Every structure is written in structure tokens, then in C-alpha cells.
Amino acid sequence: MRLAAVALAFLFYISFAAAAEDPLRFSETEFTEIQEGYLTLRWNEIADAAEYQVVDDAEVSRYKGLFPEAFVSGLANGDYRFHVRAFDRDGNLLAQSTIPAEVHVQHWSLSFSLMLMGCGFIVFLVIIGLIVVGTWQTRQTGPRREGSEACSMD
Structure with a gap:
């Protein structure tokens, strides 16, 4: 019983430590075999964020908006990596995802x-x-x- 409590406490510690290291993260980070060329990216909210921005590896902005969700479409066959950034009202960077959402698109x-x-x-x-x-x-x-x-x- 005591061992289970220690193990549970350790798991909580690890999950909170990971959350502290990466305060902005996607709810899903791997998308395999997207055949339609579009997907919805979701991430956790940041308290003082006034705007979110989703960018790909080429720093092309795919979304700018208020909501922690982005619909990305028009993707050709290939591999993509997306990051999300949160900005405050003054345009200062509050947080950025460190783990990208990786997408593999292979159309029908x-x-x-x-x-x-x-x-x-x-x-x-x-x-x-x-x-x-x-x-x-x-x-x-x-x-x-x-x-x-x-x-x-x-």
C-alpha cells in the first residue's frame, strides 16, 4: 500500500515537472497517415495569452487567433512539424511548445x-x-x- 502511494506521488511529480518545463503543449503530437490534407491541432490554454500562433518548420504562420485550436488545411503530401506560441496583449512571447506536432500527409x-x-x-x-x-x-x-x-x- 505504501509502495503504491509512493509510486503515485512519483508519477504526479513527473507529470507536473514535465508540465512546468513545457507549459504550452499540443494535446496530440503525432498524426500518422492524414489522407485528406487537413487536421485540427489543439493545445492547452495559457492564462494571460491574448493570441496564439501556429507555425510550421519554415516559420510560416498557419494560424493566429484567440482559441487554443487551429484547423490547418491545404497540406500536400509530405511531413510537417508544427509549433504553437502564446503571446500577451503587448505581443510579448509568453510560452512556446518544445515538442512539435508531427504530421505525415499521404493523400488517397x-x-x-x-x-x-x-x-x-x-x-x-x-x-x-x-x-x-x-x-x-x-x-x-x-x-x-x-x-x-x-x-x-x-
Whole structure:
């Protein structure tokens, strides 16, 4: 029992020490096989932060805003590393992530995309065919008038 309490205290100490070393960190740091070319990055809030900025390894700003969440899109195939920075109202750096969010983007293959497009085209043709056949049958038989016999006064 005492050993479990010591182990638990040690785990708390390690987690708080890690948090003190890196006050700004992503909630998820590894994204593998992103096939759509977009993702949402989330991180913890900093108390006095007035603005957050997400940058990639080339120092290109991908997000500037008030919320601890960024939607990053338009990513081509490749590997990306993102860092987040927190600034106060005067533009002073409050904190910066030390552990980057690493992303590997590999879009769907061309053959898979063409197969899906072909399936969609077949469904489109079937729907158009049903509309044409239904229209043709309606013109051949004329519109049905239900209840017209019950209304006659013979």
C-alpha cells in the first residue's frame, strides 16, 4: 500500500515537472497517415495569452487567433512539424511548445480516387435513367387522376 502511494506521488511529480518545463503543449503530437490534407491541432490554454500562433518548420504562420485550436488545411503530401506560441496583449512571447506536432500527409492514391469517381458516375447515370424512364412512362399513360370517378354526378 505504501509502495503504491509512493509510486503515485512519483508519477504526479513527473507529470507536473514535465508540465512546468513545457507549459504550452499540443494535446496530440503525432498524426500518422492524414489522407485528406487537413487536421485540427489543439493545445492547452495559457492564462494571460491574448493570441496564439501556429507555425510550421519554415516559420510560416498557419494560424493566429484567440482559441487554443487551429484547423490547418491545404497540406500536400509530405511531413510537417508544427509549433504553437502564446503571446500577451503587448505581443510579448509568453510560452512556446518544445515538442512539435508531427504530421505525415499521404493523400488517397489516384487509382482509388478514380474508382470512387467511377462509382459516383454510375450512380449518377442510374438516377438520370430513372428520371428519364419515369418521365417517358408518365407521358405515355397520361397523368393519373385518383378520385375523379368518385366525384362524378351520374
